[in-house]
Amino acid sequence: MMPDLNGVAVFAVVAETLSFRAAAERLGTSRSAVSQSIRRLESRMGVALVSRTTRSVRLTEAGERLYLAIGPAIAEVTAAVDVVGDSHDKPRGTLRLAVSSIAERFLSGPLLAAFLAAYPEIRIDITITDDAFDIVEHGFDAGVRLGEVIEQDMIAVPVSGAQRQIAVAAPQYIERHGAPRHPRDLVGHACIGWRPHPRSAPYRWEFAEAGLEFDVAVDPRMTTNEMGLMIKMACAGAGITCGMEETFRPFIARGELVPILEPFCPPFAGFFLCFPDRRNMPSKLRVLIDHLRYR
Numbered sequence: 001m002m003p004d005l006n007g008v009a010v011f012a013v014v015a016e017t018l019s020f021r022a023a024a025e026r027l028g029t030s031r032s033a034v035s036q037s038i039r040r041l042e043s044r045m046g047v048a049l050v051s052r053t054t055r056s057v058r059l060t061e062a063g064e065r066l067y068l069a070i071g072p073a074i075a076e077v078t079a080a081v082d083v084v085g086d087s088h089d090k091p092r093g094t095l096r097l098a099v100s101s102i103a104e105r106f107l108s109g110p111l112l113a114a115f116l117a118a119y120p121e122i123r124i125d126i127t128i129t130d131d132a133f134d135i136v137e138h139g140f141d142a143g144v145r146l147g148e149v150i151e152q153d154m155i156a157v158p159v160s161g162a163q164r165q166i167a168v169a170a171p172q173y174i175e176r177h178g179a180p181r182h183p184r185d186l187v188g189h190a191c192i193g194w195r196p197h198p199r200s201a202p203y204r205w206e207f208a209e210a211g212l213e214f215d216v217a218v219d220p221r222m223t224t225n226e227m228g229l230m231i232k233m234a235c236a237g238a239g240i241t242c243g244m245e246e247t248f249r250p251f252i253a254r255g256e257l258v259p260i261l262e263p264f265c266p267p268f269a270g271f272f273l274c275f276p277d278r279r280n281m282p283s284k285l286r287v288l289i290d291h292l293r294y295r
Contacts, residue, residue, distance in 0.1 A: 007041030012074050015067040018057050071137040091283040092121035098135050098143040101128050103271045104246040105160045106144050115291045122284050130196050136276050141285050147269035156272035159292050163270040164245040168257040172237040179260045183207045183216045190239030192230050193220030205242045207264040
């Protein structure tokens, strides 16, 4: 049976977005056309790949198996097409990047704005995510992550200097409750915590003492997955929060937040652009790497 390659390509986008509407927008077609393409593929394969409701789209077990099998192959085909196009033309196409929400310098604006100005034929599609997953399998060209979480088989190019994770609080909170002298004292303070998903436990705050790393399981009065809200609550005096020093720096400079427990917050390797070791790297990714190295 000859495979329905167009249908498989459409299915891959639906599997990535879990939305017929979002898939149609990415493919530049209508939601009806996407739905018909999936139905034809399911009919041809004789198995349901997608479970549809009025509010959501989910992959069936067969759909999950197919997506896991075709993800790397589609990434390789996309790279091959890019390479062929790059051989006789200027860098162009869409760069799909998975970027950590706390990669402050990369996401600050000027770095990416300068890149887009230098390469008008390139588009950037950024997904902000702190989830750990295989970027190649999910169709991304590269990711921006902390060095400590990058897989060993990936190539990594630094996009920031060393980073520090610090605890901060508003002056009015410290005035009312005092500042903890040691990370273990945090259990007696109101804390504002972070967690990636509603079903996951709050992030354990990490520190070091005498060269030994340890973490503290604070019991947050408030927990969220949005750093902006954590900062707002801390500035309002609701408690102590923890995050990247680079993120807090503007608020510290204005006196809205004060760093605490600094002797227990050593620097560590920062953020890296990570990507697979491809023999034929698309020029759109190559010029981004050159741009980052220059900057």
